[in-house]
Amino acid sequence: MVLFLLGSILEFHTFSLEYFTESLVNFRFMDYTLVEMLWLGKPESLVDHLTTLKYGLLAYLGAFSIILMVISFLPSLGIQLKVLSFVISIPALALLLGFWVRFINDDNLVSRSEKTDLFIVTILAYPSSVFLLWYGLHVKRKKLPLGDDSQYVAFQASRVHSTNNLNYPLDKSGGKEEQTGSEKGETLPLADDESTAESVSSELIEEGAENMKQEVANSQELVNDRVENIKIEESGDNESEIEEISDKISNDDASKTSESDGANRANHDNFSTNHGDEVHPHQESQNIKAEVKSNDD
Amino acid sequence: MCGTIFGLLTLLILEGACFRLVENYASKRLSWSWGNYSQGSFHPILSKLPLDHFIAPPKAGQSEGSILEQYTQENTYSAKVMSFSLPLRDRYFEYLCNAADPLRKYHIRDLQSLRGVITPGLKRAAMLEDVRKGQAKRKGDLLEYAEGFFMVVTHAENNSDYEKQFAKLENSFAFLLENGFACVLVSSNNLEDLMGKISFLKASYPLLAENLIVYGKGEQASLVMEACFARPSFYRAILVENPTRAVPFPAESERTWFLAIQNAPLFEKVSTTKACLKWARKARQSEFLYPSRLGGLLRISKEAESLPIPSFAIAYALKCKSYFQVASMLYPSGKNSALDASQEVLGNVKTKTLDYPNFIFENEAVKIEKSFSKDFQTTNFECEMVTEYRKIHNGDPKVSKLSNRELVLIIGDTFASMGGGVLEEIAQKDPVFMRYYLSLRELNL
Numbered sequence: 239m240v241l242f243l244l245g246s247i248l249e250f251h252t253f254s255l256e257y258f259t260e261s262l263v264n265f266r267f268m269d270y271t272l273v274e275m276l277w278l279g280k281p282e283s284l285v286d287h288l289t290t291l292k293y294g295l296l297a298y299l300g301a302f303s304i305i306l307m308v309i310s311f312l313p314s315l316g317i318q319l320k321v322l323s324f325v326i327s328i329p330a331l332a333l334l335l336g337f338w339v340r341f342i343n344d345d346n347l348v349s350r351s352e353k354t355d356l357f358i359v360t361i362l363a364y365p366s367s368v369f370l371l372w373y374g375l376h377v378k379r380k381k382l383p384l385g386d387d388s389q390y391v392a393f394q395a396s397r398v399h400s401t402n403n404l405n406y407p408l409d410k411s412g413g414k415e416e417q418t419g420s421e422k423g424e425t426l427p428l429a430d431d432e433s434t435a436e437s438v439s440s441e442l443i444e445e446g447a448e449n450m451k452q453e454v455a456n457s458q459e460l461v462n463d464r465v466e467n468i469k470i471e472e473s474g475d476n477e478s479e480i481e482e483i484s485d486k487i488s489n490d491d492a493s494k495t496s497e498s499d500g501a502n503r504a505n506h507d508n509f510s511t512n513h514g515d516e517v518h519p520h521q522e523s524q525n526i527k528a529e530v531k532s533n534d535d
Numbered sequence: 536m537c538g539t540i541f542g543l544l545t546l547l548i549l550e551g552a553c554f555r556l557v558e559n560y561a562s563k564r565l566s567w568s569w570g571n572y573s574q575g576s577f578h579p580i581l582s583k584l585p586l587d588h589f590i591a592p593p594k595a596g597q598s599e600g601s602i603l604e605q606y607t608q609e610n611t612y613s614a615k616v617m618s619f620s621l622p623l624r625d626r627y628f629e630y631l632c633n634a635a636d637p638l639r640k641y642h643i644r645d646l647q648s649l650r651g652v653i654t655p656g657l658k659r660a661a662m663l664e665d666v667r668k669g670q671a672k673r674k675g676d677l678l679e680y681a682e683g684f685f686m687v688v689t690h691a692e693n694n695s696d697y698e699k700q701f702a703k704l705e706n707s708f709a710f711l712l713e714n715g716f717a718c719v720l721v722s723s724n725n726l727e728d729l730m731g732k733i734s735f736l737k738a739s740y741p742l743l744a745e746n747l748i749v750y751g752k753g754e755q756a757s758l759v760m761e762a763c764f765a766r767p768s769f770y771r772a773i774l775v776e777n778p779t780r781a782v783p784f785p786a787e788s789e790r791t792w793f794l795a796i797q798n799a800p801l802f803e804k805v806s807t808t809k810a811c812l813k814w815a816r817k818a819r820q821s822e823f824l825y826p827s828r829l830g831g832l833l834r835i836s837k838e839a840e841s842l843p844i845p846s847f848a849i850a851y852a853l854k855c856k857s858y859f860q861v862a863s864m865l866y867p868s869g870k871n872s873a874l875d876a877s878q879e880v881l882g883n884v885k886t887k888t889l890d891y892p893n894f895i896f897e898n899e900a901v902k903i904e905k906s907f908s909k910d911f912q913t914t915n916f917e918c919e920m921v922t923e924y925r926k927i928h929n930g931d932p933k934v935s936k937l938s939n940r941e942l943v944l945i946i947g948d949t950f951a952s953m954g955g956g957v958l959e960e961i962a963q964k965d966p967v968f969m970r971y972y973l974s975l976r977e978l979n980l
Contacts, residue, residue, distance in 0.1 A: 342551035
């Protein structure tokens with residue numbers, strides 16, 4: 239682009255390059271030349287000034303071009319913009335602060351108009367550079383995707399724990415202690431705290447699994463007891479009664495499971511998916527039914 | 536971490552910007568670093584920071600480089616140690632650019648041979664000492680005074696040339712007048728004439744010319760140095776720009792500040808440059824902090840700064856004036872009493888032709904000091920403070936038994952123990968008392 243622009247300027251005589259060079263050489267801000275502002279030394283003659291300016295600008299432009307090329311290889315537009323803003327902000331801030339350091343330590347007199355210019359430049363450049371730097375360094379926090387099972391479980395578990403601790407139906411004393419603890423003003427783990435929630439949820443998952451195991455064992459025992467009772471008391475081949483009993487058992491199981499909330503369900507799902515060799519209570523009742531039937535046969 | 540470093544850097548630059556742009560803050564920072572004028576000492580904590588105020592002055596044996604190198608070192612030192620004056624110099628620069636008809640509110644008059652003296656119009660009530668000296672008829676009379684007297688020595692071929700030069704200096708004079716200086720442009724091209732005018736001014740208008748600062752350029756700069764060599768006690772400071780001749784440093788000068796501004800091409804005159812180096816270094820030899828840092832400075836003039844009087848010289852003169860306004864009491868010898876004794880002599884000063892380097896000038900300063908010591912022994916230490924104290928403790932037999940000298944010491948010690956600038960306030964209210972007290976303390980009487 240720059241080459242094209244310069245070429246077109248030369249070709250069509252849009253404006254004299256000599257004039258452009260002269261403007262660059264004569265440019266002064268607060269009595270500092272462009273060469274001085276870019277920390278390229280203090281030129282003693284015009285030739286020296288021009289040479290320094292030429293090589294200095296070439297070096298600056300070259301470095302910036304390389305950086306631009308590197309940025310172009312970055313994966314997404316967002317990252318490219320961030321890196322670009324960071325790359326712009328650092329030299330901009332360095333130039334501004336460096337200029338101030340030079341100005342403070344130098345022995346030059348400045349007029350009021352020059353002070354005003356300096357003020358305007360600082361007011362514009364400093365916040366812009368700081369903003370660019372902030373944008374370059376800022377990383378946006380990702381929101382939790384609800385589709386992920388494990389995170390969903392963690393989220394639910396932490397919510398449950400923070401509301402009423404429904405994951406502990408068997409351990410009443412523990413719940414009571416927890417309640418008194420909260421009454422005393424002890425801090426409970428907060429759901430929105432990511433790390434705390436994660437740790438709490440992993441604990442809850444484990445405990446939930448243990449509870450579920452116990453529930454299954456209990457229900458299995460119950461079913462076995464009932465089946466034995468039925469065998470002893472009636473010892474008949476009443477299929478309909480057996481069906482009623484098994485339905486009752488399954489209803490009991492369902493009513494028990496309906497007591498627990500979404501977290502329990504989730505834990506349960508999780509448990510069932512993670513522990514494929516274990517048997518669901520409902521499935522168990524169906525198995526018993528089939529077993530009784532075969533025995534009868 | 537990055538944020539903290541960035542914040543610190545920003546704070547540092549903000550502080551530096553305040554120091555560079557805000558005059559009051561720059562002066563404050565200097566006084567925090569160096570203490571007050573009378574008891575100057577480096578601040579124990581601030582002195583650990585790399586501030587310009589704590590830069591060590593170059594010494595004679597320190598650098599064995601060429602004269603140019605030594606002068607460059609001195610120039611760097613001057614720029615650093617006077618960095619506090621940059622906001623003031625900016626103000627002066629701005630004032631020169633914008634002031635229009637600046638002398639309209641000031642009174643311009645001729646004091647016999649001194650033509651066109653401009654006074655700032657400051658007045659104060661006469662004190663007992665003024666009456667005793669004959670400067671006022673009675674206590675309470677209004678006396679005209681100036682905080683400093685800035686004399687520019689030039690050479691004018693004729694009247695129109697003088698007027699032209701005066702017009703060029705108007706803005707600079709106005710700036711100085713606003714800061715309490717009286718100003719005059721003196722045309723003189725020989726030492727006798729110049730010495731005569733200065734002696735007349737010192738003898739006839741001591742309240743105006745108490746803090747006399749003389750500026751000369753070129754040939755007149757050498758003339759000013761010669762005049763200072765002849766009678767150093769007359770001057771608070773001499774400011775010379777591109778002197779043409781080498782003048783030896785006066786042996787008795789214990790308090791005259793010296794500033795030389797030179798162009799780089801003039802370094803070819805090695806003898807002159809060497810003499811300036813010697814003047815600056817000797818002028819810095821002082822037991823007090825401020826003169827030991829600012830007493831002698833050398834400066835390479837900037838081509839860009841083409842002002843009638845360089846801003847650096849103006850800032851230097853103002854600092855010198857502020858210092859001697861407070862700290863003149865530290866130099867009791869050669870002050871008013873000595874001046875009184877010498878006034879008759881000064882009326883008809885006979886300067887001798889200077890023949891360097893074998894010139895031995897008649898040492899009148901020593902005579903003056905001797906006469907001052909005699910005066911001091913016989914003085915009754917009567918001053919406003921003592922009189923007031925006696926009035927308050929009228930019925931107290933203990934106080935009535937004490938002599939004035941003892942009372943001066945007791946009261947002074949009490950004020951000194953209060954600290955916090957009480958002594959400075961007292962010095963402003965009753966300078967005579969302060970002078971007596973410090974003199975007694977100095978002499979351990």
